[in-house]
Amino acid sequence: MSGGVDSSVTAKLLADPSNGYDLSAVFMRNWDTRDESGADDGCEWKKDWEDVQRVCRMLDIPVKMIDLSREYWLRVFEPSLRDWASGLSPNPDVWCNKEVKFGALLDRLTKESAFSNAWLATGHYASKTWDTSNRLTQPRPMLRKPLDSTKDQTYYLSSISENSLSRALFPLSQLTKAQVRNLAIEWKLPTATRDESMGLCFVGERKRFSEFISQYIVPKPGPIVDMTTGKKAGVHQGLWNYTIGQGAKISGMPQRMFVAKKDPRANVIFVVPGADHPALYVEGIRVRDFHWIWADDEPPEVSRPSGLEAHIKYRHCMTDVPCTVHRWVLCTSLFKFGPPTACRDTYGLRIIFHTPQKGIAPGQIATIYSEDWCLGCGVIEEVIRT
Incomplete structure (x- = not known):
């Protein structure tokens, strides 16, 4: 459980006595704010943890917190930092599912005898079916898109292993986001009106990405070049501050410029005028x-x-x-x-x-x-x- 409305409704659905599940909830702490500030005050995870506990008390579900911040740092954040510094555009949330949620967490639970054969249910908008076409083999899990195509999260789950997928449950697969929100309100869940979280899990809504990442990567200024003229249009402070296809704020240009290419070796960003330029x-x-x-x-x-x-x-x-x-x-x-x-x-x-x-x-x-x-x-x- 994350403290959001999706995992709260997932818990409520599974807690229905007709399902017959023996439920326990787990909250992952993936980011240690002390790594940034040296203090543990004002941490976003504390509010999430409080909300998870409130929902679990209401549903009478035991819950515990597991600290996976070290695993997240080593397996997800550090590799992402290296990619950003070299001009790439990684997606840490994809690797978080593989390395942490369906990796380190599942491994940790498996080592505990009480959870060795447990299922892992999440609030992802995804679906799973079983392929039984080959009678000579065991049924194999298939990751499928959910009913709500606008909330489809199979992209974020596409890196997990078959073994992890076989142990996953996605109770929201046949619900839309609007239905989930309405159910949370109907059931008076403490997280019913909580805003949806957006952005990278370790950045959250605290600050701009470039401001956050500058705490970990030393600025590396380089030229911004207009591909159509070959002339220097500006200066960047690091390739990681620009994403290919997105607009580049450059003063003095007659038209809005967009990032078309990065050259990591030369530390150059190339831009073109207009959002539909062929480049x-x-x-x-x-x-x-x-x-x-x-x-x-x-x-x-x-x-x-x-x-x-x-x-x-x-x-x-x-x-x-x-x-x-x-x-x-x-x-x-x-x-x-x-x-x-x-x-x-x-x-x-x-x-x-x-x-x-x-x-x-x-x-x-x-x-x-x-x-x-x-x-x-x-x-x-x-x-x-x-």
């Missing part, structure tokens, strides 16, 4: 470290010349778009692309969009779907332009 669009992407939720069952179509016809999301808040997926080989020893026999191989995916897409940045997560079935995700290595 903002790409034909496809190359994705490394792709994780299929069914790790031993990669779709055979990706190795065929015609490829796998699928859909993709490269941001959470977007409608998935059609694409064709092929196997891709990176020659790591030669630092170039080539045939499998030329070098030590690292495999990824080459994904071509059916229509050009814009605002795609290396480091983002690319999630693949077959209709409403989420197959897995990987990290965008580079974009493909014609």
Whole structure:
């Protein structure tokens, strides 16, 4: 439970006696404010923890807090810092689900005899079904989109393992956000009118991202260059302050400029005029470290010349778009692309969009779907332009 309305309604639904569940609640403390200020006063997690306890008292559910701030720091935050510093655009919330919620937390609970065979229920808007088509194997879990497409959170869950997914419950799968809010009000839950949390979990609503991240990364000024003229348009204080596809506030320009490209080696940001400039669009992407939720069952179509016809999301808040997926080989020893026999191989995916897409940045997560079935995700290595 997080202290929000979604996990509160999830707890209430599961607490219905007709379900027959033996319930216990757990609150994860993922961020230690003392890492920033040296003091533990005014911490956002305290308000969340108080709300969780209020809901659990009302529902008569035992609850405890587990401190996973060290695991979060080492497995999620530090890797994200390295990516931001190098000009990439990571998504820590995706890795939080894999490494912490469905990783460290599930491992911690499994080691406790009382929870060794427990299910882990969350307030995510996602669905799960079981594939029983192969009679020779055990049923396999399938991560699917929920009823409320506007709140679909399968993108954030696309990195978890099959084993973790098999133990997950998503009670909100057939509810809309409006229905969840109305149920919370009807049941008079303490969190019924609480605002929805937005943004990165460790930044929250406290301050601007650039202000927060500047506490951890030393500024590295560099030029902002207008791609259309080749002239210097301004100065940036660090590649992490700009995201490809987003507007760049540059004084003295006759038209609003948008970030089209970053050059980490030269520490340069390239911008173009207008939100629909051709330089903002790409034909496809190359994705490394792709994780299929069914790790031993990669779709055979990706190795065929015609490829796998699928859909993709490269941001959470977007409608998935059609694409064709092929196997891709990176020659790591030669630092170039080539045939499998030329070098030590690292495999990824080459994904071509059916229509050009814009605002795609290396480091983002690319999630693949077959209709409403989420197959897995990987990290965008580079974009493909014609």
